[in-house]
Amino acid sequence: MKLAIVTVASSLSIVLPTPWLAPYLVIEAVLVLGLLDAQARRGLRRFAVSASLLAGFFYAAGGPHAGDVRIGPLPVSGDDFTIGLLVGVRMAALFAAFALGARWVPARDLLPFVARRGLPAYVAGAILRTLPTVRADAERLRETQTARGHRFVAGPWGARTWIPFVVPLFVSVLRRAREQSIALELAGILPQRNGAVSRAHRWAVVAALAALAVAGRLALVAWPGVSLSYFVLFIAGVAYGPIVGLLVGLLERVSTDVLLSGLNPVFLTMAPVEAMLGLLAGLAGRLVNWGQRGREPIAFASVLAAWAGAMMTILFSVAADTINWLAVRTLLPRLDPEAAQMGWVALVARGLVFNVPSLVFNAALFAAAAYPTLLALRRSGVLIHRARSNPA
Numbered sequence: 001m002k003l004a005i006v007t008v009a010s011s012l013s014i015v016l017p018t019p020w021l022a023p024y025l026v027i028e029a030v031l032v033l034g035l036l037d038a039q040a041r042r043g044l045r046r047f048a049v050s051a052s053l054l055a056g057f058f059y060a061a062g063g064p065h066a067g068d069v070r071i072g073p074l075p076v077s078g079d080d081f082t083i084g085l086l087v088g089v090r091m092a093a094l095f096a097a098f099a100l101g102a103r104w105v106p107a108r109d110l111l112p113f114v115a116r117r118g119l120p121a122y123v124a125g126a127i128l129r130t131l132p133t134v135r136a137d138a139e140r141l142r143e144t145q146t147a148r149g150h151r152f153v154a155g156p157w158g159a160r161t162w163i164p165f166v167v168p169l170f171v172s173v174l175r176r177a178r179e180q181s182i183a184l185e186l187a188g189i190l191p192q193r194n195g196a197v198s199r200a201h202r203w204a205v206v207a208a209l210a211a212l213a214v215a216g217r218l219a220l221v222a223w224p225g226v227s228l229s230y231f232v233l234f235i236a237g238v239a240y241g242p243i244v245g246l247l248v249g250l251l252e253r254v255s256t257d258v259l260l261s262g263l264n265p266v267f268l269t270m271a272p273v274e275a276m277l278g279l280l281a282g283l284a285g286r287l288v289n290w291g292q293r294g295r296e297p298i299a300f301a302s303v304l305a306a307w308a309g310a311m312m313t314i315l316f317s318v319a320a321d322t323i324n325w326l327a328v329r330t331l332l333p334r335l336d337p338e339a340a341q342m343g344w345v346a347l348v349a350r351g352l353v354f355n356v357p358s359l360v361f362n363a364a365l366f367a368a369a370a371y372p373t374l375l376a377l378r379r380s381g382v383l384i385h386r387a388r389s390n391p392a
Contacts (some may be wrong), residue, residue: 010101013093018086025089028096035103043139044096052088056081063118070280075094091218098131123207126180127255130173130211137172138215141165167369167376170212170235177201177208202240206247209236212251213252229256230312233274234370237281239292239377245278273319277312284308292375301371309366313359314352321351 009028016024032041032079134182136186145164152161181200209232216228229252237245253271290301325344 003124007085010094010097013090013097019311021086021090021093025093026068028093028100031100032096036099040099042101044092045169047095048089048092051091052085055091056084086136123203123210123251123334126204126207127211127214127251130176130208132214133176134169134173134215137169138165141168141172161368162365163372166231167373170373171376171380171382173208173212174205174377175380177204178382180204180208202244205236205240206244206251209240209244209248210255213248214255217252217256222358227358228365229274229308230277230358231365231369233278234281234308234366235373235377237278237283238285238290238370239374239383240282241285242279242282245282246323247278249274249276249278256325269323273316273323280315281308281312291371292378294378296374298371302367305370306363306367308370309362309364310359313355313362317351317355318348321348 012024013028032044038043142165145152150161150164152165178201181198181204184200184204186199200270213229213232213236216232233245233249233252236248253274288304290305322344325347
């Protein structure tokens with residue numbers, strides 16, 4: 001019952017009509033002040049301000065309405081700024097609902113439900129429960145590295161400075177997944193099959209990486225086209241194989257789209273696209289050694305990783321715009337075929353231009369962090385094909 005209430009409360013922050021949003025926010029603010037500690041309240045407050053302002057600015061600069069004023073070369077619309085501001089507020093309300101749910105529903109209360117429902121309940125619950133843990137791990141790692149004098153540089157050219165943050169985060173999340181798999185086996189939820197790779201370990205890894213990808217996408221939701229989820233999807237496929245990559249891409253996209261836009265069928269069609277990217281990353285991991293099978297020349301692995309990051313961005317952009325175009329063409333069957341073809345070319349070209357920052361960001365991040373991350377996962381013994389036989 002508690003889990004159902006938390007799920008409904010989280011959904012209300014997205015689906016409530018705008019006139020009803022203000023009373024909901026007041027009730028949620030009272031609960032936040034009464035139930036969460038000072039550090040959690042401070043983090044939510046900072047996120048609410050930054051997400052609202054950034055979303056408002058980007059919606060104002062790129063929305064469909066005519067610009068009221070100009071900021072440099074950009075025409076800015078007040079109506080679109082209001083829309084973006086509301087999107088940021090809804091995101092903050094969603095995160096607050098998650099924080100309240102983690103405070104109100106302890107993990108021990110979920111165990112009987114998981115035991116009765118098995119795998120689907122575990123995967124859904126693990127993704128929701130892992131998100132606050134990923135955030136806490138990320139904050140702890142960043143504070144630790146900053147205290148040691150490390151300086152993080154924003155932007156694609158500073159991607160290498162984030163390696164001391166990215167690598168330990170992956171290792172900690174996947175070590176925790178391995179520990180959860182042991183608990184699942186002992187509880188009889190996902191028992192070990194004779195001579196087979198541990199099903200519990202595989203599904204614990206899928207849930208952990210899906211949660212990490214959701215966190216990576218939500219962390220940069222205010223920056224259009226830029227997402228850390230591509231990198232998580234690449235690591236999932238290369239390190240654990242095509243099936244894991246496919247499942248992580250599918251679960252991550254469905255989870256974030258449901259959280260951000262509700263059950264919008266147009267957005268949910270992007271889930272197969274990310275599943276395809278995870279599958280392709282897994283197939284590429286069978287052909288190329290990016291560190292998951294031991295040492296490779298760093299320059300060779302880095303160049304190939306940069307190419308993979310750029311190709312994932314391009315493939316997603318083309319596939320997503322094609323699906324959007326097909327959806328519009330289905331809804332407008334009278335559209336002239338020649339005009340429809342020209343519309344597809346224009347839509348894809350515009351999408352590629354829009355994703356240039358994402359392409360540069362992903363290429364730099366993949367080049368800097370893919371090889372050390374995969375090598376660290378292999379050495380830490382969290383890879384599935386190593387965990388049971390050769391932890392080294």
